[in-house]
């Protein structure tokens with residue numbers, strides 16, 4: 666039998682696939698590969714640790730400096746002692762567990778990066794300890810906690826009028 670299928674004759678020569686068909690299918694494969702790799706890379710975007718975001722979290726969101734920075738007798742922060750721990754100027758009105766002094770957190774001298782990550786994401790200090798009030802048990806995202814740590818390892822003091 667020498668029957669030629671009408672559709673096949675439109676796209677293919679007797680010797681095989683037409684050049685146009687090969688080009689089209691190559692383009693289709695490329696398009697699929699490109700779409701797939703875009704889908705995978707957007708699922709896990711590359712992210713670099715940002716000390717600048719850490720600074721924003723310390724200065725504007727967590728307000729860490731408000732409790733952790735010593736002040737002069739006018740109530741201005743002392744830039745040379747930025748985040749070095751301070752007596753708190755307030756206390757609870759009812760008896761409760763309480764730390765009257767905050768800790769030195771500039772350069773995070775008491776915690777490794779792993780311990781700080783655990784503390785800032787789960788609120789737990791080494792040995793499963795909880796900080797005493799009024800230190801909040803923050804639950805930062807892992808990305809924000811890493812940014813915080815990067816900033817705290819190398820904090821930048823603002824002017825004495827505060828951040």
Ligand code: HEC
Pocket residue numbers: 722723727728729730731732733764765766767768770775776784790795796797798799800801803813
């Ligand atoms: C309302 C006041 C207050 C704020 C706001 C605050 N802290 Fe504290 N922080 C404290 C006090 C008080 C302690 C001491 C708690 C204790 O002795 O158990 C403390 C303890 C800590 C410790 C534990 C150090 C150690 O080794 O025991 C770290 C780290 C810390 N704070 C980081 C931060 C960061 C980072 C922020 C902001 C994101 C912050 N704090 C905001 C009051 C505060």
